[in-house]
Each structure stands twice: as structure tokens, then as C-alpha cells.
Amino acid sequence: MSTISRDEVARVAGLARIDLTSDELDRLAGELDVIVQSVARISEVATADVPATSHPLPMFNVFRADVPEPSLPVADVLAGAPASEEGRFMVPQILEED
Amino acid sequence: MSAESTDLTRLSAATLADKLTAGEVSSDEVTRAHLDRIAAVDPAVHAFLHICGRRALATARDVDARRAAGEELHPLAGVPIAVKDIIVTKGVPTTAGSRILEGWVPPYDATLVSKIKAARLPILGKTNMDEFAMGSSTEHSAFGPTHNPWDLDRIPGGSGGGSAAAVASYQAPLAIGTDTGGSIRQPGAVTGTVGVKPTYGSVSRYGLIALASSLDQAGPVTRTVLDSALLHELIGGHDPHDSTSIPEPLPPLVAAARQGALGDLTGVRVGVVTELNGDGYSDGVRARFSESLTLLQQAGAEIVEVSCPHFTYALGAYYLILPAEASSNLAKFDGMRFGLRVTPDGGDGLAATAERVMSATRGAGFGPEVKRRIILGTYALSAGYYDAYYGSAQKVRTLIQRDFAAAFEKADVLVSPTAPTTAFKLGEKLDDPLAMYLNDVATIPANLAGVPGMSVPNGLSDDGLPVGFQILAPAKADDRLYRVGAALEALLETRWGGPLLERAPELATAANSPVEATR
Amino acid sequence: MSISTHGPIDLIDYDEAVARFDPVFGIEVHVELGTKTKMFDSAPQVFGAEPNTAVSPTSLGLPGALPVVNGTAVEYAIRIGLALNCTIAETCRFARKNYFYPDVPKNFQTSQFDEPIAFDGYLDVELEDGTIFRVEIERAHMEEDAGKNTHVGGATGRIQGAEYSLVDYNRAGIPLVEIVTRPIEGGGARTPEIARAYVRSLRDIFRALEVSEARMERGNVRADVNLSLRATPESPLGTRSETKNVNSFRSVERAIRFEVSRQAALLAAGGVVVQETRHWHEDTGTTTAGRIKSDADDYRYFPEPDLLPIAPSREWVEEIRAGLPEMPVARRNRLQGDWAFADAEMRDVVNAGALDLIEATVAAGASPASARKWWMGELARVVKTTDGELEDLPITPVQVADLQGLVDSGALNDKLAKQVLEGVLAGEGSPQEVVTARGLGVVSDDGALLAAIDEALAAQPDVAEKIRGGKIAAVGSVVGGVMKATRGQADAGRVRALILEKLGVEG
Structure with missing residues (x-):
């Protein structure tokens, strides 16, 4: 397993949208390295013939009927918003389109 | 504080329920007594982040009025309860122990809160926790740590240290916790209380702020096994709002607890997990564990040794699955729709770009442990690493399930010490995340496999601090926990001449604060 | 990650471009399903509602809220899959596509990733001259729509220069099915026409299946168009551009024509095509560069732990197949x-x-x-x-x-x-x-007409005589006078009959 560089932590922090200080970057690079090294030993037993489990209990086809329920009141919807205008959430300018 | 008030806070929920039903006490008296107790001791313990005095008393008076009118009520109606601050409560601030949610007031109730309200239990307040339930000490709360009532210089366990400490210090007879890797059971062990992680899907997760969706489970935190059964039956059952909720009804839990309390375990096979009882467990923990086994044996249980070889990989799998799921679950905390918004350059947040505001908000709003795990989880899911980390961890999960399946062929329940040591000192392991993570080594396998687990206090270690005994059962067989747990509790209390908590030191009480105080 | 400026773009004439290069295209069509509720929660799906009045804790992505799959949406997705001759998966799952964007309330989109509900299909598309062209379908998968941003301030409604945005989550969580084609080869010069006909056929199918109103102007159906050029049909596939949100049949055709011309100019000049998303501009009929594929495309997909796998029983699938309407x-x-x-x-x-x-x-x-x-x-x-x-x-x-x-x-x-x-x-x-x-009705009141006829006959006494004398064709001149007088509001046939009657002549 490769070690985690400071640059790698910075890249991942960008993906995770978290501003990190220079000190945090230094510290996390070291800590993550130790953690990843210690958890990586799971690959010893995670061989190709073992199926993955993503749910603790095997269940399928849990569906909901297509029956509408009333919306949350718009006042409740916007009550927690840092900013709102005309019934909508006000957010800073978006520079990148997806 | 009156003598009577003190007495009321010492009673179990089951006893309070009986007295309320019999009309010996009113819910108003009971609730007031607990609010008084909170005012007296919580300045030192700091179990609560928010106290709902007025609302709790309103519920209490309503219960009393209904009871006076002859209305048939839920058996626990009027018995106060505390709720971990990771559960959303309509109209009551919910922070999950994080700055990023400071001031947020949810517009809806979690399903289990709806059930508590429908049964009319006064909610005393919201309890402290490690930020977003990431931690084993409650030191990672953004609002300051909770202190262990047995020794205020020590941690109360985590992440649900607030709920455990509130119950241990008689501030509430009942509390709700959540357990992703041991956050109910480990605090139970180090505070001398009972904690149950139900079968995954047994209690609705709707309204539980998700840490790791495939591991999280809410459950009871109480002083007695019977109280846990009563609360578990109240909050459990199918919920159409949670896709992972089990459609079948719960097995009878209260009945199992009552049966267990008779102390007869004839025919019950108790499996001791070899991998959860060796290096790393302190001498005191191991001594109490083997004494408890002897008691179970004397009660008729058959003790068998079982091996779960892949449990040694559980910690590694857990610390990949949890951060990965958490990194995605916590993405919504971005300062756009609710909670904290931080602008890189100050001002109203509209001068900068959304991307920069998100990053600044998350940088300032999350504490170090949350950042650590989000970064780790993002890394484990990112291109090129998925198979090696997240994918492998999901495979280990399969292996652990197989270990459980094989072990439950040989035993009806599995047992181990709940935590490897007693409560450590505040700050002792704060700078060593790996050492902190090792606290959960015995509790994590149950979360990975979705099976239920309970921690029952089983004595004091050499340092005079409580330790816990973990019982694990197959999925959907939570009743077995209650039978064995109640039996062990009864046998131990007979031996001790009373509950373990009676040996905890009395807390100094603060000058009386107003009942309705909130913070 | 950058947004290029809208500089002038070199183009090659379309006919020349397709003579020199072989175009290969692909289309991703998103259709909003016309269910009553959203994909993962019971918030109502209403078009044109006031902002944020059709939302629930789940569609707002509030802490603690959880998704539950809309069974009707799954049935609609299966209908679409069957109509497109796809295999319906024995078991499939939802995954989380993680990316931060303010109109995505959870900052991940719940979508099917490596396990779509339907795959390996085709659609025979009829072109204007009746030619049938087979479009191969790679997959059709379920996902949820995002909310809507309105950009305020700065240049009119454009993202660039906006001072802030307003977000409405009514659309967030509306069920979508995304239909992805395999690379479509062999279209040659007719590539734009094939693309248009394909999207139109899909639209017709959605309506026939009653899974969506499929109204293009409401954004019920949205297309992303991929295009690449290669030297000859034997050459390896070239680098493609992905033009987003091309939302009318005509635009699909125009956008492809434009991209063919643009990419041909680049390649002909010895340049390279950059793999990027491009934005379609309806007004100018051009595309401009958007995001270049980058680190931000590391979506960290993983199976959605809040949802369980979907395993449509074969009985259910056959029941749906049997109930499919006429195509x-x-x-x-x-x-x-x-x-x-x-x-x-x-x-x-x-x-x-x-x-x-x-x-x-x-x-x-x-x-x-x-x-x-x-x-x-x-x-x-x-x-x-x-x-x-x-x-x-x-x-x-x-x-x-x-x-x-x-x-x-x-x-x-x-x-x-x-x-x-x-x-x-x-x-x-x-x-x-x-x-x-x-007041446009034909004048059918005979009294009014007779008065007009008297006037017309009086004005042309000689003509009346001619008619009486058997020159019936001359009646047209009197009819014309009457029609003029009634400003065309008379029934000419009736007028003719009345004139002849008045003059005592057999028609």
C-alpha cells in the first residue's frame, strides 16, 4: 500500500470540499498513513472468491406506493436556511456548471 | 432538593411506570424531580446539550390530566426520557454535537421520537455526544466533553457519553442512544449502565442523522435490563419511512427480560468468543468477565468456546466502511440549506462562490475527528482505491457474517467483555486516533453483521471503575439478549446486595438553578 | 477546471465535413417519469408549483431523512426497458454519485451505476424518407432529478457574472430514467437526422407507454449529445465532446451539425478535439466549451446503503410486458x-x-x-x-x-x-x-341578403336583363356585388339562388 502524501490529502480534501490549514494537512497526512497501513491488512482475507456484503440483512424490493403526502410548509422549509429570497434558498454564485 | 425528589430519580423506569399507573406519583412530580436533578448535577457532568424543561412539564401535566380522566395510556406514559442529540426533534435544536448544525431546528420528528411522543414520555432534553457520533469518549463534542459520573476526570465513553452519563447520574431513567460501532454499549460499560444495540433494522433510522447508514442503529440506554426491554419495545418495529426496517414484529422483549430475571438459564448455550478475550483486555476486565461466566454457569447455562477468526479484521473493515459512508452522508452539511454558513472573506456569504463557501463552512464547522474520517472515507472511495479499501471491507463483512453464523450454530448467545479497559482520563487518548479506535474492538463485529448486542454492568475493576459484559444474539433474536442479560443482572445484584450504580460516588450538587433553564 | 471564453469558432461547411470525416454519435436521454410522487419520497410531483412547496425532508436532503423507492417508478422504468427491447435485470441496485452542487440537496445523486434495471436493447427509428435505422441501447437506468437554480444579478440569467443563485427543490427527487445508446455508427451525412428521429421516437414511446407527458418545452425530456469524428469508418473512435441539455428535436439535429463542423475544422487544421462538456446555445445555434473532464469527475460511486437491491420477479416483468400498449x-x-x-x-x-x-x-x-x-x-x-x-x-x-x-x-x-x-x-x-x-358569421338572414341583392341589381340593370334573357352566367357579377356589400360574410351559393329566384329564372 502506498503512503499518503500531503498533496494527496490536499487533493482528497478538495474532493470532500473541506478547507484545511497547512498544519492540518501535515498532521492528517501522517495520521491517515498510519490508519490506512493498519486497516490495509484486510486485503489478506478479502480474496476474489469472497462476495461483498453491503447490507447487514438480505432484503429486496422494498417499495412505496405512489401516493402523495402534503409538502412541508414552505415556512418550515426555509426556516433553517442561512439566506432565502422569494421562497427559495439563496446561495452564493455558482461558477461551475455540471 | 427534597428527599422525595431524590428518591424519584433513583427509581427504575419500570417502577416509575408502576407508581404512575397506580396514581402514587404524578408525571409532573417525576419530571420536575429529574429537571431538578439535571439542574443540580449537570453543570458538573455536562450530559445535556439542550434541556426542554417547559415542553417536558407540559407533556407531564398532559399525561396526568389524561390519567385523571381515565384514559388508557402507554405503560411508560409520563416517564421522562433523554434523547441523544443525533436524533431529530421537531422544534427542538438538534446539533449532533457539531458546530455546523448549531442553531438548526428540525422541521420534523424522527420516527422513534414520534413514537415517544405518541406514548407521551416527557422529553427532558438532548444529550451530548462525539460530533456526528465519531468517537469513543464524547471528547469530540463541539460543545465540550461529558464527564463520567464515577470520576469526573474520566470519559463517559462515546459516542453516546451524554445519554449514558445522564442515566448513570440519575438525570433520566431512560435515554436513547445510537450505536454504529459500540456507541451505546461501550458508554454503558464504562458508566455502569445497560445499553442495547438492537438488530439492524429493528428500530427505525428515519430521523437519525446518519453516520454510517449500514451500521447505525438506535437503542435504549437505561439502568436496568427490564427498562431497556420496555423502551426497546416502544421505539422498535417496522417503519415504512426506512427501507431497511424489518417488516416482522419484534420478538417479545419484556417477557424475555422478566423470564431471565428469574435466574434460570438451563439449556442456554453461552459462547465465549476466543478472539474477544485476550490481549489488550485489562486484568480487571478479564477477572469480572470470568466471574460472570461462572455465575451464568451456576444458573444452568452451558459455556462453550467459539472462534470467530475474522473478528481480528473487523476493526480494519469498520474503519473503511464507516468513513466511506460518512463522507457521503456528511456531504449535505455545506452551508447552503441549513446550519452554519462560513464565508472565506467574511460578509454575507454571497460575495464568494458557492464552492468556496462550502469548503470554508466545512473547514470551520467540522472538528478534527470528523475531518479525519471524511478525508479517510473520501480517499477510500476515490478512483483507484475503491476495490482495495471499500470493496475489500465489504468482503470482510461477509466473512464476519459467516463467523457469526457458524458461532450461532454452537451457541445461543455469544459473550465477551464490552470494552477492553475501564474509562480512561479525559484527554488521555485524544491525540492518538488508533488507540481511541481500539476501544470498539469487541463491539464492532455486531454492527458489521447487523446482529443485536447488549452491555450489562458486571462489576468494578481494580481501579474502582465499572466494566461491562457484552451479550450478542443472532439477528432478530434480540429477546435472547434480554433473557441472558436479565439473568446476569439478577445474579450479580443478589451478590452485590443492590445495583452497581449504588456504589458510585455521590455527585456534588450545584446551587439550585431554575427548573425551566435551557442552554 | 475552467470555463473557456466564447471566442470565435472555426467551422467547416457541413457537407465538406462529412465528406472528410466519419461521425459517430451517442445520446443520453433523460425522461422525467409522470408519477404522482418523487423517486424516493412521497412529496408530490407538481409542475409549476410555487418554489419549495412540493418537498419533504427527504427531497430537501435534511439530516436524518431517508429514501424509499417509488414502486410505480420502477414499473415505469421496466416498461421503458421492455419497449426498447432491453433485458430487465434479475437484480439491480442504486448507488450514490457523489459531487457537490447546490441544486443536489444531499450532495450526492442517487442513481444506478454499474447495475442498471434495463440493458442491451435497441430501437428501430424511422427516418423522414421511411428508412429504418437501428439504434442500439446500452442501458436504461433509474435516478433522481436535481433542483433548479436561478441565477440572479450579473449578466442576464447566465451563470457567469451572477451575484447569487436562488434554489428551488420542487424538481429535486423527481424520478428520471436515463437511456444511454451505444456509439451510433454508419449514419454518415444523415447523422443529425438520425439523432433527431431517435429522440422523437423515444418521446413518442414515452407518451404511448404513459410513463411521462414527455413535453420537451417543460424539460420532461432532455438530451445530452456525444459526438466524435474519425477519418474513416475503419479508424478507431475519435475524442468526443458531450453537449449538454439539448432540449428540442430540432436542437438535437442542429447541435450535431454544429459539432460536426466544429470538430472537422479542428481536425482539418491539425488540431485535436478536447474531451469536454459543451453548452448548447439555442439562439446562435452554437456550442461553447464547458468543463474539461477532470478530478471533479471522481464521483466515488458506492452502493446506496439506505436502499435495498431491486429484484423484479420474472412474473412481474412478464405481466408488465403483457400490458404494454401499442407501440x-x-x-x-x-x-x-x-x-x-x-x-x-x-x-x-x-x-x-x-x-x-x-x-x-x-x-x-x-x-x-x-x-x-x-x-x-x-x-x-x-x-x-x-x-x-x-x-x-x-x-x-x-x-x-x-x-x-x-x-x-x-x-x-x-x-x-x-x-x-x-x-x-x-x-x-x-x-x-x-x-x-x-361578427364573422356567414349572413344567413335572407331579408338582409335580399336588400343587398336589390341594391346590386339596381346598380346593374343591364345585367338583370341579360339574366332574364337566359344568360345565367352573368349572375356571377351580381353575386360579386352582394359579397362585396356584405364584406364576404354571405354564402355565395345562397346569394346566387336568391338572385335567380328574384329574377324568376330557373338555375
Whole structure:
């Protein structure tokens, strides 16, 4: 397993949208390295013939009927918003389109 | 504080329920007594982040009025309860122990809160926790740590240290916790209380702020096994709002607890997990564990040794699955729709770009442990690493399930010490995340496999601090926990001449604060 | 990650471009399913509601809220998969596609990733000249829509220069099915036409399946168009561009034509095509560069832990298959027989998007020929001037049938009927209301006509004589005078009969 560089932590922090200080970057690079090294030993037993489990209990086809329920009141919807205008959430300018 | 008030806070929920039903006490008296107790001791313990005095008393008076009118009520109606601050409560601030949610007031109730309200239990307040339930000490709360009532210089366990400490210090007879890797059971062990992680899907997760969706489970935190059964039956059952909720009804839990309390375990096979009882467990923990086994044996249980070889990989799998799921679950905390918004350059947040505001908000709003795990989880899911980390961890999960399946062929329940040591000192392991993570080594396998687990206090270690005994059962067989747990509790209390908590030191009480105080 | 400036773009003439290069395209079509509730929660799906009034904790992504799959949406997805000749998965799952964007409330989109519900299908698309072209479908998968951003301040509504954005989450969580083609080769110069016909066929299928209203102008159906060029059909695939949100049939065709010309110019000049998303500009008919594929495309997909796998039973799938309605091609053939339209007429009707409209007009009482006459004649001319679609005209099939009914009953002549049509299109009301308001009815009051006839005969006494003398053809001149006097509102046949009667001549 490769070690985690400071640059790698910075890249991942960008993906995770978290501003990190220079000190945090230094510290996390070291800590993550130790953690990843210690958890990586799971690959010893995670061989190709073992199926993955993503749910603790095997269940399928849990569906909901297509029956509408009333919306949350718009006042409740916007009550927690840092900013709102005309019934909508006000957010800073978006520079990148997806 | 009156003598009577003190007495009321010492009673179990089951006893309070009986007295309320019999009309010996009113819910108003009971609730007031607990609010008084909170005012007296919580300045030192700091179990609560928010106290709902007025609302709790309103519920209490309503219960009393209904009871006076002859209305048939839920058996626990009027018995106060505390709720971990990771559960959303309509109209009551919910922070999950994080700055990023400071001031947020949810517009809806979690399903289990709806059930508590429908049964009319006064909610005393919201309890402290490690930020977003990431931690084993409650030191990672953004609002300051909770202190262990047995020794205020020590941690109360985590992440649900607030709920455990509130119950241990008689501030509430009942509390709700959540357990992703041991956050109910480990605090139970180090505070001398009972904690149950139900079968995954047994209690609705709707309204539980998700840490790791495939591991999280809410459950009871109480002083007695019977109280846990009563609360578990109240909050459990199918919920159409949670896709992972089990459609079948719960097995009878209260009945199992009552049966267990008779102390007869004839025919019950108790499996001791070899991998959860060796290096790393302190001498005191191991001594109490083997004494408890002897008691179970004397009660008729058959003790068998079982091996779960892949449990040694559980910690590694857990610390990949949890951060990965958490990194995605916590993405919504971005300062756009609710909670904290931080602008890189100050001002109203509209001068900068959304991307920069998100990053600044998350940088300032999350504490170090949350950042650590989000970064780790993002890394484990990112291109090129998925198979090696997240994918492998999901495979280990399969292996652990197989270990459980094989072990439950040989035993009806599995047992181990709940935590490897007693409560450590505040700050002792704060700078060593790996050492902190090792606290959960015995509790994590149950979360990975979705099976239920309970921690029952089983004595004091050499340092005079409580330790816990973990019982694990197959999925959907939570009743077995209650039978064995109640039996062990009864046998131990007979031996001790009373509950373990009676040996905890009395807390100094603060000058009386107003009942309705909130913070 | 950057947004390029909108500089001038070199182009090569389209015909030259397709002579020199072989285009290969692919289309991702998103269709919003017309369920009553959202994909993962019971918030209502309402078009045009006030902002943030059709939301729940789940569709707002509030802490603690959880998703539960809409069973009807799954059924609709299976319908689409079957209609596109796909295999329906024995088991499939949802995953989380993680990316931060303010209109995505959870900052991940719940979508199917490596396990779609339907895969390996095809659609035979009929081109305008009747040629059938097979488009291979790679997959159809379920996902959820995002909210809507409105950019405020700065340049008009553009993202660049906006001071802030307002977000409405009514659309967030609406069920989508995304249909992804395999690379479509062999279209040559007809590539843009094939693309257009494919999207139109899909739209018709969505409507026939009743899984969506599939209204392009409401964004019910949205297309992303991939295009690459290569030297020859034997060459390896070139680098592709992905033009996002091309939301009308015509735009699909235009966007591909533009990209062919743009990429050909780049390649011909020895340059390279950059793999990037591009934005389509309806007004200028051009695309401009968007995001270059980058680190931000590391979506960290993983199985959605809050949802369970979906394993549609074979019985259920067969039940859905058995209940599928008539597919558009079969329906078209049936209607052509019923209406007795010639092949060319039928093709024109289909290409003009008039099939449903004519069917509804016939259902409302008009003859097939008259319904076709209106929609393919006067109304088609109106549409040509507005660059819109027939279905978007402010007139309903029932109104067209009513208009024809007025003609058939003699209340209107053709000339007047066209004026009434103008009135209806101008929003003056139903045909009858326009007739009344504009006073356009044919004058059927014989008294008024006789007065006009007397006047006309008095003005041309010599003509009256000629008629009496047996020169009946001369009556046309008197009829003309009467029509002029009544400003065309008389029934010319009736006028002629009255003149002859008055003059005592046998018609």
C-alpha cells in the first residue's frame, strides 16, 4: 500500500470540499498513513472468491406506493436556511456548471 | 432538593411506570424531580446539550390530566426520557454535537421520537455526544466533553457519553442512544449502565442523522435490563419511512427480560468468543468477565468456546466502511440549506462562490475527528482505491457474517467483555486516533453483521471503575439478549446486595438553578 | 477546471465535413417519469408549483431523512426497458454519485451505476424518407432529478457574472430514467437526422407507454449529445465532446451539425478535439466549451446503503410486458389505414408531429382529411414562422374540430374560417366566441341578403336583363356585388339562388 502524501490529502480534501490549514494537512497526512497501513491488512482475507456484503440483512424490493403526502410548509422549509429570497434558498454564485 | 425528589430519580423506569399507573406519583412530580436533578448535577457532568424543561412539564401535566380522566395510556406514559442529540426533534435544536448544525431546528420528528411522543414520555432534553457520533469518549463534542459520573476526570465513553452519563447520574431513567460501532454499549460499560444495540433494522433510522447508514442503529440506554426491554419495545418495529426496517414484529422483549430475571438459564448455550478475550483486555476486565461466566454457569447455562477468526479484521473493515459512508452522508452539511454558513472573506456569504463557501463552512464547522474520517472515507472511495479499501471491507463483512453464523450454530448467545479497559482520563487518548479506535474492538463485529448486542454492568475493576459484559444474539433474536442479560443482572445484584450504580460516588450538587433553564 | 471564453469558432461547411470525416454519435436521454410522487419520497410531483412547496425532508436532503423507492417508478422504468427491447435485470441496485452542487440537496445523486434495471436493447427509428435505422441501447437506468437554480444579478440569467443563485427543490427527487445508446455508427451525412428521429421516437414511446407527458418545452425530456469524428469508418473512435441539455428535436439535429463542423475544422487544421462538456446555445445555434473532464469527475460511486437491491420477479416483468400498449409504429400503421392517407401524406404528418393532434381532432368529430388539412396546412404555416412545434400552438384539437364543424354546417366559408383561426390563435377564445366577437358569421338572414341583392341589381340593370334573357352566367357579377356589400360574410351559393329566384329564372 502506498503512503499518503500531503498533496494527496490536499487533493482528497478538495474532493470532500473541506478547507484545511497547512498544519492540518501535515498532521492528517501522517495520521491517515498510519490508519490506512493498519486497516490495509484486510486485503489478506478479502480474496476474489469472497462476495461483498453491503447490507447487514438480505432484503429486496422494498417499495412505496405512489401516493402523495402534503409538502412541508414552505415556512418550515426555509426556516433553517442561512439566506432565502422569494421562497427559495439563496446561495452564493455558482461558477461551475455540471 | 427534597428527599422525595431524590428518591424519584433513583427509581427504575419500570417502577416509575408502576407508581404512575397506580396514581402514587404524578408525571409532573417525576419530571420536575429529574429537571431538578439535571439542574443540580449537570453543570458538573455536562450530559445535556439542550434541556426542554417547559415542553417536558407540559407533556407531564398532559399525561396526568389524561390519567385523571381515565384514559388508557402507554405503560411508560409520563416517564421522562433523554434523547441523544443525533436524533431529530421537531422544534427542538438538534446539533449532533457539531458546530455546523448549531442553531438548526428540525422541521420534523424522527420516527422513534414520534413514537415517544405518541406514548407521551416527557422529553427532558438532548444529550451530548462525539460530533456526528465519531468517537469513543464524547471528547469530540463541539460543545465540550461529558464527564463520567464515577470520576469526573474520566470519559463517559462515546459516542453516546451524554445519554449514558445522564442515566448513570440519575438525570433520566431512560435515554436513547445510537450505536454504529459500540456507541451505546461501550458508554454503558464504562458508566455502569445497560445499553442495547438492537438488530439492524429493528428500530427505525428515519430521523437519525446518519453516520454510517449500514451500521447505525438506535437503542435504549437505561439502568436496568427490564427498562431497556420496555423502551426497546416502544421505539422498535417496522417503519415504512426506512427501507431497511424489518417488516416482522419484534420478538417479545419484556417477557424475555422478566423470564431471565428469574435466574434460570438451563439449556442456554453461552459462547465465549476466543478472539474477544485476550490481549489488550485489562486484568480487571478479564477477572469480572470470568466471574460472570461462572455465575451464568451456576444458573444452568452451558459455556462453550467459539472462534470467530475474522473478528481480528473487523476493526480494519469498520474503519473503511464507516468513513466511506460518512463522507457521503456528511456531504449535505455545506452551508447552503441549513446550519452554519462560513464565508472565506467574511460578509454575507454571497460575495464568494458557492464552492468556496462550502469548503470554508466545512473547514470551520467540522472538528478534527470528523475531518479525519471524511478525508479517510473520501480517499477510500476515490478512483483507484475503491476495490482495495471499500470493496475489500465489504468482503470482510461477509466473512464476519459467516463467523457469526457458524458461532450461532454452537451457541445461543455469544459473550465477551464490552470494552477492553475501564474509562480512561479525559484527554488521555485524544491525540492518538488508533488507540481511541481500539476501544470498539469487541463491539464492532455486531454492527458489521447487523446482529443485536447488549452491555450489562458486571462489576468494578481494580481501579474502582465499572466494566461491562457484552451479550450478542443472532439477528432478530434480540429477546435472547434480554433473557441472558436479565439473568446476569439478577445474579450479580443478589451478590452485590443492590445495583452497581449504588456504589458510585455521590455527585456534588450545584446551587439550585431554575427548573425551566435551557442552554 | 475552467470555463473557456466564447471566442470565435472555426467551422467547416457541413457537407465538406462529412465528406472528410466519419461521425459517430451517442445520446443520453433523460425522461422525467409522470408519477404522482418523487423517486424516493412521497412529496408530490407538481409542475409549476410555487418554489419549495412540493418537498419533504427527504427531497430537501435534511439530516436524518431517508429514501424509499417509488414502486410505480420502477414499473415505469421496466416498461421503458421492455419497449426498447432491453433485458430487465434479475437484480439491480442504486448507488450514490457523489459531487457537490447546490441544486443536489444531499450532495450526492442517487442513481444506478454499474447495475442498471434495463440493458442491451435497441430501437428501430424511422427516418423522414421511411428508412429504418437501428439504434442500439446500452442501458436504461433509474435516478433522481436535481433542483433548479436561478441565477440572479450579473449578466442576464447566465451563470457567469451572477451575484447569487436562488434554489428551488420542487424538481429535486423527481424520478428520471436515463437511456444511454451505444456509439451510433454508419449514419454518415444523415447523422443529425438520425439523432433527431431517435429522440422523437423515444418521446413518442414515452407518451404511448404513459410513463411521462414527455413535453420537451417543460424539460420532461432532455438530451445530452456525444459526438466524435474519425477519418474513416475503419479508424478507431475519435475524442468526443458531450453537449449538454439539448432540449428540442430540432436542437438535437442542429447541435450535431454544429459539432460536426466544429470538430472537422479542428481536425482539418491539425488540431485535436478536447474531451469536454459543451453548452448548447439555442439562439446562435452554437456550442461553447464547458468543463474539461477532470478530478471533479471522481464521483466515488458506492452502493446506496439506505436502499435495498431491486429484484423484479420474472412474473412481474412478464405481466408488465403483457400490458404494454401499442407501440408508435404499429399505431401509425393502423391510423394510416383508418384515415386512408397516402404514404407520403402520413410521413409528413408524422414528421410534423401532427399524428396525435389529428387523431384527437378526428376523435372530436372532424373528418381525417379536414383534420389533416388544418394541421398540415394553415397551422403548419404558422408554426414555420415561429420555429415551434404544432403541439405548442395555442389551439386544441377540439377547437380545430369545432372550426371545421362551422364550415361543414355552412356557418363559415373557408375564407372566414381562416380569420376565425387567427382569432383563436390570438387568444380570443373558442371558434364560436371568435365568430361572435368579430361578427364573422356567414349572413344567413335572407331579408338582409335580399336588400343587398336589390341594391346590386339596381346598380346593374343591364345585367338583370341579360339574366332574364337566359344568360345565367352573368349572375356571377351580381353575386360579386352582394359579397362585396356584405364584406364576404354571405354564402355565395345562397346569394346566387336568391338572385335567380328574384329574377324568376330557373338555375
